[in-house]
Amino acid sequence: MAAYLQRDCPLCGSNGAEAEVSSDRRGEDFPFGELQPYWSGLFREKVFFTYARCGGCGLLYCPTYFTPGQLTQLYADMAPNMDLVPSASLSATQSGYWHALKRTGVAAGDYLEIGPDIGYIVGHAAASGRFGHFWLFEPNGSVHNALARATGGRPHIISTEMNDFSAVPVGSVSVAVMIHVLDHLLDPMATLRAIRITLKPGGVLLIVTHNEKSLLCRATAMRWPPFCLQHPEIYNPDTISLMARTAGFSMVKVERSTNHFPLDFMVHQAAYGLGLKLGKLPLPKLPLGLKLGNIQAIATR
Numbered sequence: 238m239a240a241y242l243q244r245d246c247p248l249c250g251s252n253g254a255e256a257e258v259s260s261d262r263r264g265e266d267f268p269f270g271e272l273q274p275y276w277s278g279l280f281r282e283k284v285f286f287t288y289a290r291c292g293g294c295g296l297l298y299c300p301t302y303f304t305p306g307q308l309t310q311l312y313a314d315m316a317p318n319m320d321l322v323p324s325a326s327l328s329a330t331q332s333g334y335w336h337a338l339k340r341t342g343v344a345a346g347d348y349l350e351i352g353p354d355i356g357y358i359v360g361h362a363a364a365s366g367r368f369g370h371f372w373l374f375e376p377n378g379s380v381h382n383a384l385a386r387a388t389g390g391r392p393h394i395i396s397t398e399m400n401d402f403s404a405v406p407v408g409s410v411s412v413a414v415m416i417h418v419l420d421h422l423l424d425p426m427a428t429l430r431a432i433r434i435t436l437k438p439g440g441v442l443l444i445v446t447h448n449e450k451s452l453l454c455r456a457t458a459m460r461w462p463p464f465c466l467q468h469p470e471i472y473n474p475d476t477i478s479l480m481a482r483t484a485g486f487s488m489v490k491v492e493r494s495t496n497h498f499p500l501d502f503m504v505h506q507a508a509y510g511l512g513l514k515l516g517k518l519p520l521p522k523l524p525l526g527l528k529l530g531n532i533q534a535i536a537t538r
């Protein structure tokens with residue numbers, strides 16, 4: 238049996254957690270070599286590490302999870318994120334995040350994003366003319382050219398680094414962004430603390446994650462797509478807020494966020510979540526904006 242990491246709560250450090258959601262065959266019962274194909278989604282059967290609820294702070298996390306070395310190996314083989322979702326829908330979803338940031342009254346300064354993909358929000362930020370330097374940390378090297386184009390020629394640094402942000406001058410950033418990144422991290426507190434240091438006083442960090450207290454999660458139980466091998470923890474409005482405050486952010490505002498999906502994609506995803514087989518039923522491709530189990534938190538330094 239491969240040795241997995243045994244973790245205390247990544248938010249509060251407590252080690253008393255009670256198992257809450259497991260797959261029929263649990264990830265922790267597989268040797269690493271046999272678990273790898275499930276990471277890539279090659280099998281229909283769903284397998285993930287058991288999620289447990291921390292008795293200290295309420296965070297839902299996997300007490301047993303991949304080691305950093307195993308994760309490096311797994312991510313190296315992985316296709317880019319969300320390539321299932323057509324990009325017009327993804328683009329509409331990401332515009333919504335930019336508008337949420339604008340409503341906070343974005344101050345002048347530098348822009349930092351972790352996991353910007355091809356730069357959906359970077360494009361809006363560059364067009365706004367409010368930012369000096371763009372700091373973009375994107376592990377997927379195949380999108381770096383697209384990302385550079387999204388900056389529209391503004392000064393930028395693009396890096397594959399995901400742990401060390403010390404190249405960013407302290408107190409220089411007015412907006413930092415992490416879309417579906419925090420729930421992939423083994424040590425999310427360390428990342429939040431490191432980002433906070435780069436922010437100016439009054440600078441904001443936008444965090445988007447799944448919400449394990451959403452109706453969609455309750456309706457689909459263990460079939461809820463975010464319960465998977467790629468998420469070592471999953472947040473809700475209370476735990477994301479507590480984590481940001483514990484990392485030193487002063488004000489944290491949490492809202493449900495809107496995701497745009499083509500209707501046919503949504504129906505097939507929902508059917509999968511409920512265990513139905515629709516096959517190749519043709520459905521219209523209307524874009525739908527739904528508040529579907531994601532949350533956006535805006536944390537202020």
Ligand SMILES: [Zn+2]
Binds near residue numbers: 247
């Ligand atoms: Zn805890």
